[in-house]
Amino acid sequence: SQQGxxxxxxxxxxxxxxxxxxxxxxxSINNLQWYxxxxxxxxxHLILIRSNEREKHSGRLRVTLDTSKKSSSxxxxxxxxxxxxxxxxxxxxxxxxGSYQLTFGKGTKLSVIP
Amino acid sequence: DGGITQSPKYLFRKEGQNVTLSCEQNxxxxxxxxxxxxxGQGLRLIYYSQIVNDFQKGDIAEGYSVSxxxxxxxxxxxxxxxxxxTAFYLCASSTYIKETxxxxxxxxxxxx
Numbered sequence: 001s002q003q004g005x006x007x008x009x010x011x012x013x014x015x016x017x018x019x020x021x022x023x024x025x026x027x028s029i030n031n032l033q034w035y036x037x038x039x040x041x042x043x044x045h046l047i048l049i050r051s052n053e054r055e056k057h058s059g060r061l062r063v064t065l066d067t068s069k070k071s072s073s074x075x076x077x078x079x080x081x082x083x084x085x086x087x088x089x090x091x092x093x094x095x096x097x098g099s100y101q102l103t104f105g106k107g108t109k110l111s112v113i114p
Numbered sequence: 115d116g117g118i119t120q121s122p123k124y125l126f127r128k129e130g131q132n133v134t135l136s137c138e139q140n141x142x143x144x145x146x147x148x149x150x151x152x153x154g155q156g157l158r159l160i161y162y163s164q165i166v167n168d169f170q171k172g173d174i175a176e177g178y179s180v181s182x183x184x185x186x187x188x189x190x191x192x193x194x195x196x197x198x199x200t201a202f203y204l205c206a207s208s209t210y211i212k213e214t215x216x217x218x219x220x221x222x223x224x225x226x
Contacts, residue, residue: 004156030212031212033214033215035217040202040220040222041219041220042120042204042217042218042219042220043157043204043206043215043217044217045214045215045216048213048214088156088157090157092212101159101162101172101211102147102159102212102215103159104149104156104157104158105156106154106155106156107156
């Protein structure tokens with residue numbers, strides 16, 4: 001089952017612009033994680049935000065979490081061509097069946113044009 | 115260097131054949147995972163293991179088998195019962211369940 005749903009499915013921007021990707025989920029979560037995947041490669045962890053946190057920063061990345069709306073957003077500021085990749089959100093359920101596993105969305109494909 | 119490795123990078127399977135994908139980590143992580151990724155899709159969990167000699171089925175375990183005899187190793191066998199095995203397979207590990215996962219580079223399995 002895929003809990004996280006990213007929006008948009010694809011995003012194309014010019015280098016230097018900001019990129020915002022959104023993730024919605026359905027059930028109560030323990031934490032939410034964002035990963036990046038370059039074409040044909042493994043995933044790289046970006047940020048983990050816990051259910052009691054509202055915002056986290058890491059370099060040019062800013063993640064917000066709104067548990068009342070069951071949504072999260074990933075903002076990449078001052079984008080670079082090297083940011084071109086697919087971005088996935090993944091949720092860990094808070095309890096019950098499946099509380100052990102990370103459930104991934106289908107991803108947002110970001111293209112940054114030089 | 116600490117990390118997680120997968121081999122081979124590409125694997126070809128003939129009809130009715132079992133094939134095994136290797137996953138090794140030297141991060142001293144307790145938990146390990148296998149995912150399947152189809153084109154344009156997210157990852158789906160096949161099996162996971164929280165500790166040596168223990169593993170649990172994920173969402174799509176049918177046609178796959180695993181073992182966890184050593185902390186560092188979590189091989190995945192794609193059996194002949196898996197009728198649509200063509201996919202990109204990713205192995206991951208984490209200190210324990212629910213935390214950040216570290217991924218290997220993946221193995222692409224193709225059917226001849």
